[in-house]
Amino acid sequence: MSRQGSDGTTDLVRSPSSPVALSLCALSAAMMVLSLISEGNAFSDSWWLVAFAVWLLMWGVLRSMTRGVAERPREGLDERERGLRDRVSFIGYQCAVGAGMAVVLLMVAFQNEPAMIERMPALLTTLMLTSSALPSIILGLSGAGVEDAEADHDE
């Protein structure tokens, strides 16, 4: 009977971790833009470095907020939570592979433009970081694993 479909816990309004998850998405997008518009390598761009530090901090917070599903040992999860964690992990993996391929394609396309090639390490770093944080972001948006989420309360 078990189903891995749309889950009602994916209520963006009620989840307390969703603002952090959305902020992390926005920060990742900003870092991506910075890595593409910076003069040369973004690793030496102070804005990118500041964004990177904030990003790590926010990821830690989000990871902590979603630890109920993200960090608990598999034996401690029920069947729905196991399915949910497997699904978000697979999405993160697919995005990481896709991001890597996208950067390779960009490098091939801009192989004769050294300025563009120089931007690729920071872009790849940003994309890989975002992909690795995607499971936490999805869990954060859904509210799954957040200890005081709505379903703990009776109607």
Add this chain to the structure above:
Amino acid sequence: MSHREGMPIYNQLRVLRAERGLSRVALAKSVEVHPQTIGAIERGDYFPSLDLAFRFSDVFELPIEAIFSRKPFAPLSAQLYNKEARS
């Protein structure tokens, strides 16, 4: 049992919980799942495995078909009055 689109599984969990004065947390504890999972099942967002369905069956001491059904359950009052009218 796999999920088939357009074939929902209805359940009486909320009614049975209310009838027995069980909170989501208490029921979740009885069947060893997270309270959010009870909420997801009650809303029809998640269909439990057969194993979990049997655990509900044990807790409420009812057959599985009394808790889960392919067809919507009639309101409790309708069930009760129809039964009384027939007897």
